[in-house]
Amino acid sequence: MSIFNITFLVLISVWSICGCKVDVQQSKKVMRRKEQTSISIPCSVNISNCAGYGFDQLDIFWYMFHKDRHYQIDWNKQPDKYMLEDQNLNINFVSKNDCGVYYCAAALGNEAKSGAQAFGQGSTLIVTERGLNVRQTLLLTLLILLLAYSLIVLGIIICIKTGKIYLICKGRWGKTKQDHSRQVIFSGVVQELYKRNLGGDKIQAHCNVSQQKAKGQQTLDRNEDIYANYDE
Known part of the structure; x- marks a missing residue:
């Protein structure tokens, strides 16, 4: 093999390794859950220009950041609490301590030796107490009152349109006269x-x-x- 061919193969190998990219996508939408419920935080991972490397060589990591703490989630030590499903993180029995921003990270393993890795944008989780809060209670009360008012107005309109309002008034007047x-x-x-x-x-x-x-x-x-x- 000539020196030119060897040089060409080396350049192709270096280009393919350096061009290998890992892309991590997360939803920026704030997720809300009540205490003692479950949630699945989605994460989408794509790899490109990684010849010979596949998802079986991809390592997924999850990190939780709070205002006063941060840590890497180890689902192997807490299988009842956390579970990795594809790239998504499932959390069971959420509590106020689970409030924070969750970052999904992906990297090709040591066997790939590409060094390609990426972090997601982070997904925010807010955990609220079970039951209705004051704002929700007020909104529900207003909704019920508005519904009752609408039904009354609709009934009056129907009676006027069908002429039954006259019969109702006449019946009441006749009953009073009787x-x-x-x-x-x-x-x-x-x-x-x-x-x-x-x-x-x-x-x-x-x-x-x-x-x-x-x-x-x-x-x-x-x-x-x-x-x-x-x-x-």
Whole structure:
């Protein structure tokens, strides 16, 4: 093999190694989860110009950064908490301590000897308490009130369009008028009964007077009989 061919092969090898690139993509969207739930933080890794190197030679790392601490996540020591699925990081039973920015990193292994590596942009995780907070409660209350108001307005519009509002008002007015007429009738019946009771009282009083007169007459008759017997 000539010196030119050897030099060409060496240059091709160096170019292929230096041109090997690893690209890591992460979502910049803030992720929110409630305590004691699970989350999967996505990470996408691509390699290019790495002849003879594949994903089986790719090492994935995850780092967590907080305002007062940072560390590399070791899912082998905490299998119940962390799990690596492809390049994605799954976290179980999240808590407030899991709040932070998670960075995905990828590098070709030592066997590749390319030195190609890359970091993602970082994904922010915020963990909140379970249940509704004050803001969510207020929003839910306003939503319920707005829904009730909308239903009432819609019902009124439907009644007006179909003419049922007139029937409803007429029915209420007729019912009120009917109740008033019943009250008048009952009032007349009560007055009639009261008059009849007064007439009964007069009759009873007249009967009592007649009985007293009858008793007085019987007394006078008895006295006359006594005087008549005495004269004889």
